[in-house]
Amino acid sequence: MIEEKVKNLLEKEIEKQGYILDEVTYGKENNINTLTLVIDKKGYINVNDCAKVSNLVNPLLDEADLISESYVLDVCSKTKGSEE
Numbered sequence: 001m002i003e004e005k006v007k008n009l010l011e012k013e014i015e016k017q018g019y020i021l022d023e024v025t026y027g028k029e030n031n032i033n034t035l036t037l038v039i040d041k042k043g044y045i046n047v048n049d050c051a052k053v054s055n056l057v058n059p060l061l062d063e064a065d066l067i068s069e070s071y072v073l074d075v076c077s078k079t080k081g082s083e084e
Contacts, residue, residue, distance in 0.1 A: 002026045005066050010057050033071035045077035
């Protein structure tokens with residue numbers, strides 16, 4: 001299962017940065033393969049937190065090459081869509 005492999009690969013590295021990897025999903029969103037990482041931490045998650053985690057995990061995902069098809073990486077907070 002891709003989600004479990006991704007979580008095993010990334011969870012410790014994300015936690016070292018002070019974040020929690022809450023959920024990993026992989027599937028089609030609007031006909032595009034999407035890997036979604038839902039992160040959390042004490043306090044609020046903002047766009048800078050999502051960008052920081054994205055920059056951290058991108059090279060790890062590229063090196064591990066767990067997903068053979070092209071996909072979009074989406075790093076978001078638990079309350080996706082409710083940020084102002």
